[in-house]
Amino acid sequence: MRNYDEPILRSQRIDPAAPFPILHQAVRIALYDEYAAHAFYAGVVEAFGPRPPFANILRSEERHIAALSNLCQRFGIPRPLNPFPQETSVAPSWLVNCERAVAGEIANIRLYDYLLGQVGEPEARRVFLNLQAASRERHLPAFRQAVADAMAQERYHAARGIPPEAAYVRHGPFSDFMERALAHAGPLGIFSPLLRHSHPAMLAGLVAGGAGIYLLKNRPGRNRKED
Known part of the structure; x- marks a missing residue:
C-alpha cells in the first residue's frame, strides 16, 4: 500500500499545489527520510553485527523517529507508512556502507536546511534544528571516522594479500x-x-x-x- 502523498515524500520537495498544509508535508517528508536511514542502519547491524557507529546511531534514529512522531500527534498529521524495511539493501562491503552512511547524513542535513526554509512553526523548527544538529555534529563525524578506519584496515590487509571482504573477520x-x-x-x-x-x-x-x-x-x- 502506497502513501497518499508518495511523490512528495520520494521527491523530498514540498508541493504548494498539494491539498496538504506546508507543515503537514514537511513533517511527513522528514519522518519518511528518518525511516529510510533507520532501515539502512538496521540492515547493516543485521549483516555485520552491533558494531559502532551503526549500532549506536541506529538507537539515535529511533529517537529521531519518536520526536517527529510526536510532532505528528501534536499537529494531527498522519504518520506515513514505512516501506523501507522491505526495500532497503546493504552492500557486502563495510567500507561501502560507511561511505553510503556519510552521503546519507550529508543529504539529511541539507534536507533539514530546505525544510527549515519552508516552515515557520516554532515547535517544528526546534525539532528540525535538533535533529539536524545531531546529524551534523555526531552522526556525520562518526561515519567519516568509520570510513577512514575502514580504508586503513583494508589497506593493511591488502598488503598481506587479503581481499577487502575478508578484512573484517573477527x-x-x-x-x-x-x-x-x-x-x-x-x-x-x-x-x-x-x-x-x-x-x-x-x-x-x-x-x-x-x-x-x-x-x-x-x-x-x-x-x-x-x-
Whole structure:
C-alpha cells in the first residue's frame, strides 16, 4: 500500500499545489527520510553485527523517529507508512556502507536546511534544528571516522594479500584491537618489516605471551624471595 502523498515524500520537495498544509508535508517528508536511514542502519547491524557507529546511531534514529512522531500527534498529521524495511539493501562491503552512511547524513542535513526554509512553526523548527544538529555534529563525524578506519584496515590487509571482504573477520577483542592499532601505525623502526608482514592474531599472541612472561618474572612473591 502506497502513501497518499508518495511523490512528495520520494521527491523530498514540498508541493504548494498539494491539498496538504506546508507543515503537514514537511513533517511527513522528514519522518519518511528518518525511516529510510533507520532501515539502512538496521540492515547493516543485521549483516555485520552491533558494531559502532551503526549500532549506536541506529538507537539515535529511533529517537529521531519518536520526536517527529510526536510532532505528528501534536499537529494531527498522519504518520506515513514505512516501506523501507522491505526495500532497503546493504552492500557486502563495510567500507561501502560507511561511505553510503556519510552521503546519507550529508543529504539529511541539507534536507533539514530546505525544510527549515519552508516552515515557520516554532515547535517544528526546534525539532528540525535538533535533529539536524545531531546529524551534523555526531552522526556525520562518526561515519567519516568509520570510513577512514575502514580504508586503513583494508589497506593493511591488502598488503598481506587479503581481499577487502575478508578484512573484517573477527579474531577476538585483543587481536582486533592490535589489528586496528597496526592499521593506523606509522614507521616502527627496525621492527617495521616484521610487523608489516605479521598477522594481527599472531602479533596479539606475541604481545600476550610477553606480558605473561613479564608478570611471571615480576610477581610479588618471586621478588620478595629473590630479595
